Amino acid sequence: ADNWGEEILNRITDRLRSPTTFNFYQAVSAETGLSKHQFHTIWRDSLEQAYGKILADSTVTPLHFIQKQGATNSQPRWAAGDSILGFIGNAGQSYMSLTSLYLKHGDAKPEELTPGAEGFDWSPDGKRVVISHKNFYDGGLVAPPAMRVSTLPGSPIQHDPENLKHQQNCERCQFALTGSRFNDLFIRSIHPDSVEKQITFGERAKNPAWAPTGDKIVYVTLHDGTNNLKLVYPQYPDSTEILTHFSPGTQVFSPRWVDSTHIVFDYVTDYNRDIGIIDILAKKSGEGSEQSIKPKSLLENRWDERDPYPVNDSILVYSHDKTGVFNIYQRNLKTGAEVALSHVVGGAFQPELIKDDLVYSLYDSLGFNIAQLGQDEFFNDSLSESFSRHLPRRDWSSHTTSLASEPYATRYGPMFILPRLQIDIDQSKHKTIVKPGFFFFSNEILDNYLLMGGADVGLNKDLDLFLLAEYRGFLPTLSLEVYHMARNTVEELNYQNYPSPSTNIKFRLTQATLKASVIIPENHHLDVDVTTGIYNTFINDHIIQRHNDIPLSVPGLDYDYFKGIDWGLHYQLAGLAVRQERSINPSGSQLDVSFRDNYHNFMSNFGYREDTGTWGEIYSLFHYQRLDIKHFYGKRLSENSKAVVSLNTEMTVIPHNGLDDFFYDFAGGLPGLRGYPFYGLSGTRKAVMTGTLRFPVLRNLYKPIAQYALQDVYLGIVGQIGSAWIGNSDASFSSVSDFNHSVWNDLDNSKWLKDVGLELRLAGFSFYGYPTAIEFAGYYGFDPLSITTTETTYQYGQDVRYYWRVLFGFE
Template identity: 30%
Template sequence: MSGNGLNIASWSRLSAVLWLMALAYIFPGSGRAQFGESNHPELHWQTLETTHFRIHYHQGTRGTAERVAVIAEDVYPAITGLYDYRPAGKVDFVIRDTDDYANGAAYFFDNKVEIWAENLDYILRGTHHWLRDVVTHEFTHIISLQRALKFGRHIPAGYFQLFGYESERRPDVVRGFPNVLISYPISGIVVPVWFAEGVAQFQSAAKRFDYRDSHREMILRDRVLHNRLLTLDEMGTFGKNSIGNESAYNQGFAFVRYLAGRFGEQVVRDIVRAASRPTTLSFASALKAATGVPAGRLYADWKTFLEQTYNQRLQQVKAYLKTGEPVATIGMANLFPTVSPDGRLLAYLTTGDSPFLSQNQLVVRDLQTGRERILTRRVSSSLTWSPNGRYLAYAKQTDPLPTGSHYNDLYIYDLQEEREYRLSWGLRARNPDWSHDGRTLVFVITSDGQTNLCTLALGDWKAALKSKRKKTVYYDLNGHHLVPRVARDRQDNWQFFYRKIHYVGEELVQITHFVDGRQVFHPRWSPDDSRIVFDTSTDFGRDIAQIPAGGGALKFLLSSRCDERYPVYDPGTGQLYYASDRTGIFNLYRLDPESGRQEALTNVTGGAFMPSVTPDGQVFYALYENVGYKIYRLDAPMGIQPAYLTYLPDYQDSIPKLQAAGDPSTNHSPRPYRRRFPGFAVFPRLFLDYGTVKPGLYFYTNEILNKISLLGGVDINRHQDLDLFLLFDLRLWKPTFFVEAFNQTTHITDLFSIEGYNARVNRKVKFNLFEASAGIRGAFLPRWLPNWQYRLAYTFSLYRATSGTFSFRDPANPNRVFVSPNFRYTYLRGHQVSLNLVHDGVPLTPEKAINPRSGRYISLRVSREWNRFLKDFATDRAVAAEIFDNFYFWRFSLDWEEYLPVPGTEHHTLDLRFQGGLIDRPVDDFFNFFAGGLVGLKGYPYFSIEGRRKAIGSVTYRLPVFRNIDRQLLHVFLRSLYLGAFFQAGDAWDRGGLDVGNLKTDVGLQLRLDTTSWYFLPTRLFFEAVYPLREQVNTTQNIRYKQEWRFYFGILFDFDLRVEQAGRRR
């Protein structure tokens, strides 16, 4: 009966694994959802409370918290009034500023909003007042999405689950290994991305801090002009590249505005009400119910409206286009072109083949030969050349600080040495510019949403790096200025008041002290280094201003209701080049400082940005056209007549005057943060398992700051077979502390032979298996091994069984009846200490799940086990007692999967995988590795191949059948279908080395279908047909397994369910 326990114990843990896969999508802010996220135990949290909100903030974000409190109360009546809905209880806002990251997130099931204090500076959107916009945006999410819930926020979804099993099993095992795995959610909300984000940008006529700025119009206009408008189905989900995802936001905003203009603002309320009906399975039916018009007709009418609008507006522009010559057009985005002082080299950022803007490369092109080389990756700022043309300076994020924060720091690349140097640690700097005398960098720093300008006198920075002579200053988190040292009365808890900064160079000086939320973007030196010019904003849009190089009074050079940005001087003439949307379209302009004369240099239908001027007057710039940024060149540009640029004649007058909230109140008295939970979310669950129905549920709660979470699940069938698990996470320290417990009760009827009586009887046996783990997990040596995680755990196992009462007659004397009473026994008592190391080095792409084409996944596990395993019963006692064997051993396992693009193809992949295992000494076969089934050699049953050693190699060739299907079928969005062919070879054995002549091999075909259910839940379907190339005989069990086709099927949240990690030993 030994195998029973192991087989059953794995299923309870597998159920938890299936749930954890879903958790990242239903509750993306959960502690388990973020791979490698820091716990930040150094933060000291406080709370401000208002009539309708609680604002939780940590040191250094008090200013943001005060502003959020005022803005949230200001917009509350308008947003709740529009939807005729008020949330139960107060809404929690969590303010974070631990990373150089700008975003907001609404957790509408938890009644919680998280906001990062840093202001958004994104090349696909215009500049708005960050806090007014993001607070209103996220609160609109809370109200509109809660109003759309079918069963309330405490029942987010239900689950239908089904497990099917192999017919083959060991004699001592209850059932075979799974070959069918289905876990499908029934969502309590049916709202597509375009509507959720559209109404959050639309907000309310009474309180609106967002508008369709010229960036948004550019992206929409460009898609219409090039006939690349996302379809209504495509607008419903994310999972695209950066511009595709932004287009779902963008088109959603425009479509919601169209609907509100056609049916009135109250239509958004009517739509969410219709979507909240339990019978609504697709959003199209909600649209029709609210408007009376089919969704397809609404979309077609809107598309026609857009085409007519843009074609009419662009007649004059199209007649007098001026873009220049293309220079770099490959890839989604080519940005920040910067020409070397001698005009010979062009540096720029490009996404190349990457689908995301953050995954860029810094490229330098020789303008004479056209030759290019990649210098570095993931740069997060504009670029600047040293005067001698040897160095490039920029900002980027690399390894985290000891606290786990990821900040932008200054870097210099030496083109002669072909080496990158880091100049700062914890500076939070971006957009540097090199002075013309080569001595100083000017750049932007940020904290708590405040930005300021600093200069770094470089001196002999290389010598300082070589001798490791770093200097230290501190950033005052409350005063927003640099100080040389910590105040004496704050030394004990200095991290509550300061951020420590290290740098190399002569002197770091802060030259501005803005504390009113003014945003500074791209500083540039004047030709004589006496002034610094930059684009800046305090509200909506940008202006261009300058200050003396050493600091001083702010002077505006260009200030209007339109947006002026990216200033740069002509090194020869001193004229100022910049981008402006004064006509409604961004074009390049030139300003003569002496006369004040301005003239346009481009006339484009998309947008022109980021000019760079060569010594001989050429201008390189980034042109947005045909759904991407390209680098273009203007040779000796001449001014264009203003009439030729006519798009919106009165554009500045069309910019809405958005209402402003009041000044931050100082009347809020903070108090220390107290732990708060949003209540339990319950997920009803219907589980079909081994032919029985197991109703049950999952339950989950997560503390507001993500510091404590509790997840559990339970199901039971009519036989009283019970599955129960409980997972607890505590994230108060750098490593996460966890406790996990699994319990399963299963009843079977066993045909039992009565030794010495030649009799066989049926007896009922109840198995009860308990397993609990406690340990820590977190990032493993993050400075040296990025993307590695560890899990160190102690596990206790107790497997018990109860044999029920049974009776039998003596075959030799039928009148003699023997009755055996119930008896309970333990057949495994185990202890284990294990270390798991996991590396996920697969780059993020829209097809990462279905067809990863580069990178690797590595899982290494080392464990020491101390097990007492049932051998027999003592019969020389009044009560039978267990006799145990001791099995103490080391167990090692490795799973390494490598993904390689197939040369000469765009989407074909070669997938190489090795799975290995080793137990260092002889053990009972209960503890063996099993090498068949869904997680091993798929041509053979799971239990057919076993031993103390395991080695499996797999090669898969995968290619697309249909990519970008992009069709909605009821509540399911179809993405891509891939076909794979694979070959496997391997074995499991007990002694010696791998017998190559005895390898088990199989071949198979695999189909993968990538879909999204209910607009936001990934749903991955797979089907595999596998044939073994040789017959297998399990010598341990003396069973022969014939050659025959084997089939596997699954509907899960991911294709790569590594089931071997679900069990304690498999």
């Protein structure tokens, strides 16, 4: 915008809308005439020029790192006695949000104390810590623990959790219906085996600071988009007291105690952060729940001032960016004198000054690290304020604040329509069917509902329709899925003593599923669903003729060969590690257990139906159950390794040994043993085990290829063993022991097949933001497999089978 004017941003955006523009650099080059390398050079030179002005004639302070592992390390705080340093970090994690509390004793390696911690502070004696981390909240419906009290002695707080939990319309009760996870405060000792004690409940609490008297803790809370300061008394859990009542939208950060009654903090109302102070003994104003103490502004300028640390009631250490780079400053609040303690290139934040040693969070090219400066290394000088002169003036005159508030109502989002092109390849007939169509979707602004569907049709009248409706306004998420598919083909029909005529045949499938899903804290997922479906065949009119006989016209035939209904339960225990590579190369564990009770009618013949008095389909009812168990376990070869060795186990048991083979499970192809065809292995029992060693070949490439940007390449070495078989017809399932005996007996008598394969996975993005997962694989089956039908015998195994797929993510 500085070089070409602000209008170029609109032109680039318009250019990105063009179907011939595949990536951002192509749009930029078209509008500026510069290649991406030239554009990057200009951007780099502008940064070097800006930093050159900031650092001109100044010495950069030396860097002494305490903690460099991880992309984010923050909130360094010394315990009493200066022997233990605590900080929040994410060493070994892929995301900055996956933080933990670490303690560092002297020169020893930091040790993780509390996973998931997002903020903390020391008790005055240095023996305990108060921690902020997420916790599943019951909404107050569960009786409060015995350690909670109803009244805090000597305080105006009158908090009765017993009454609160019975309020029909209380906010806590509403949150209980959503399974929300809130940040709350917990106290624990620094001993690794100590137990946490929860002291706030459903508060959305962060940034705690323990008072020097030890009897109270201040923290930042969030309600309706606005932060405020609150107190909690550690000896009386759930005894909270509101301190401030800021105007809507105010954000508050980093409270610290000056003494036992004054608190400094940084906050932002509309532009940059400023620093304020509050006296907790000051008289409250307002009425009812809005009674609060009005804070005073301590530092308020056009630039950003944050992370205050009061050395005493007159000396304040904090961070600001009036030079264009955040650095640590020390200000005498009485005289106004200020000196810079640091002069860094990236940014210095969250200072703590103890005994003339400064510890802070340093931002550089590697992320946020914990660094330290001795008193003799302080910059102790002023820095240029040239950057602050270029800051724009705040002007909100075009914004109105006179909008009336009203209860939230469902806001229906717009309907989006996307083109769709599906290509079906019929290898048996050497045909390719192209089916153009579209997707449509719409969701509510707060994601309370989702409506999604699609349709496509081919020139041969093949048809695909689907509709998904989902509602998230209740504790269980309710969804309805409806599918209809039609396939047209030309087949030869077999007539006794007649030549086989060819005719058009249409297969139609219609299915609907109603499902309720609920997440049970923390890693449990439960689905209950009911499914009904109809499979139909229509044989077109045709003519049969034997030699020179008169041709016979055979009318069309339309019949349902399957009609059924079933219900099922699906339980998932999710424990996959949250890593950047969790899609392409997952680690951790996951268990899926599915049970279905099926009432399926399968056509066995045509004949006279006594129930209707007509000629039609004769059905056999198959009432059977099905149990599926899947378990995945993957482990990284070392703490920092990207290579994962994993074992995936799948088992299916259908305890109905007289079942028609139409309902058998299959154990070949992509879902099973990939060295054998999908229909080559079938039965009422299935067991497949897959061992994989997968490791990166190339990472973080970001190589554009037309509309696709290649990011990671992984190679997997895979070995499989498995089988599918028909259960013993004499098996008994009257007890658990009989069931176990039958399963193990079948395992001993089944034929086990083995294969080995290589998988190449490519992960990237298409069209700026759509994740695109591409996989190529080849598998060799070691064991021969013979499949005999009424006409011939097919031989499989001892050859290579190839697969490829393109999806939004890896399975």
